[in-house]
Amino acid sequence: MDYRRRDGAETDPQEAIAMMYWYGDQMSGWGYALMTVSMVVFWALVIAVVVALIRYLGGRQPGGSRPVERPTPEQVLAERFARGEIDQDEYHQRLETLRTEDRRFTWS
Numbered sequence: 001m002d003y004r005r006r007d008g009a010e011t012d013p014q015e016a017i018a019m020m021y022w023y024g025d026q027m028s029g030w031g032y033a034l035m036t037v038s039m040v041v042f043w044a045l046v047i048a049v050v051v052a053l054i055r056y057l058g059g060r061q062p063g064g065s066r067p068v069e070r071p072t073p074e075q076v077l078a079e080r081f082a083r084g085e086i087d088q089d090e091y092h093q094r095l096e097t098l099r100t101e102d103r104r105f106t107w108s
Contacts, residue, residue: 073098 071079074095081091 077086077091077094077098080086081088086094
């Protein structure tokens with residue numbers, strides 16, 4: 001095999017092989033470290049993209065999880081009245097109190 005450089009000068013076969021493989025057939029410690037870090041970053045990006053696509057394309061399904069709506073104070077009072085925890089007079093008294101409090105704190 002003819003090992004010539006671009007300028008036409010002859011090159012030793014061992015030197016040509018070393019030049020083809022940079023510094024021989026061994027990689028330095030930095031090469032292994034860089035290869036490991038780049039592989040971890042690559043797979044982290046792949047996983048992040050897959051998760052982002054699933055979240056974006058999945059969206060919310062009809063009838064899926066909705067934010068829990070808290071009952072209004074009037075609804076809580078009506079439930080307590082329906083369970084018999086308070087009598088009719090107390091229900092009407094507290095309902096009137098709630099409604100006057102609502103008017104007092106309503107911004108107009």
